[in-house]
Amino acid sequence: MTMRDEDPTRPVPEGRDDGPTRPLRKGPDAPTRRFSTAVRGALADTRPLRTPAYRRLWTAGIVTVVGAQLTVVAVPTQIYLLTGSSAYVGLTGIFGLVPLVFFGLWGGAIADAVDRRVLLLLTGAGIAAMSLVLWVTAATGVGGVWLVLCLFAVQTAFLAVNQPTRSAVIPRLLPAEQLPAANALNMTVVQAGAVAGPLLAGVLIPVIGLPTLYLLDAVALLATLWATWRLPPVPPAAPEGRRQRAGLQEIVDGFRYLALHKVLLVSFLIDIVAMGFGMPRVVFPEMAERTFGDPRGGGIALGLLFAAIPIGMVAAGLFSGWLHRVSRQGVAVTVAICIWGAGVALFGLTHSLWLAVLFLAVAGAGDLVSSVYRSSMLQTVATDEMRGRMQGVFIVVVAGGPRIADLWHGPAAAGFGPGTAATVGGVAVIVAALAVVARYPQFWRYRGATA
Known part of the structure; x- marks a missing residue:
């Protein structure tokens, strides 16, 4: 039977268009059906939630990320209250970066050598304990800015081990074709919490006081600890008969592996460019008060500025169903980072709060x-045996890039103004990102698996 002789009532495989013989195109309600199908295809892909272990982690994260964002707002706001200086707020960069680099790299090696479930439990408990200590110090007034910075550094060390371990667990729970969807779901929840958390913090600080934010964060972490407890064991995937270690040699091996895989290397470099030049969060407390009229200590403008980037990320995540159909992933990353840089640059130029929120949302x-x-x-590219170490580098880059931005945004804001610092950083993102991709064109040509 030829294609011309096929039965027109037979279902046509998805993705194939046989023109006027396609049954779904007939009838007065066909445009409505096509619109409905297009909307469903654009919405987030929820197939990973059918896996119980992943679903529990994801659901617990809805509660936990809100609490975590309360601390994200509380630490720089407390430091600004103690000192009245964005330069001191910028010190969170060095106090966060040093433990992040050391424990992120070492934590990735540990994640390749031990049961990842046990490691998640230990580090999650450590993060909660530090939030409790920060609550005690803020509530009692014991110590000063240096104590807050040191406690922040210890909490960052626990986080630096926890995050690569968590990311390395996901490919053990889901098939490879569902990883983009799972990553989109994870980031949507994280950023939804990053919207709700700062807004909630802006409302709660005048009502219950800044110290209580730390306590709420510690309580919220119980949800993730419960979901982690319910995970199956996730032992290391070392070759049979070989016991994986977590020493300096294993960390060095991870860097050698990274140097041989240029796609991974450039994915890290381009994110350092985006965050290291472009993340303007250090200037938010000063701009909220001096540009947008917040009262001293924070208010709704502060919450909106911290929430704006996550608002954009949540909006993109809710309509992320198309992401798994894109194969030119290197091109997509390059374009997306240029959009980030443009949004940050425009944010620095405006004196309207609502335009500032809009530009930051586009960047997000x-x-x-x-x-x-x-x-x-x-x-996808890293093997399971190396995935913990690669995730360790990943968390160092993802969280370390903004710390680099903190280091220079603070002094730049003090010297030239917060808006100028943000705009210069956004423009630098675009220029440097294009330069990196031009140097490594194989990243631009990279194609990923599609569902």
């Missing part, structure tokens, strides 16, 4: 697309 949408594809590249 670009950041979500970039993050989804870079995470999927790592989880």
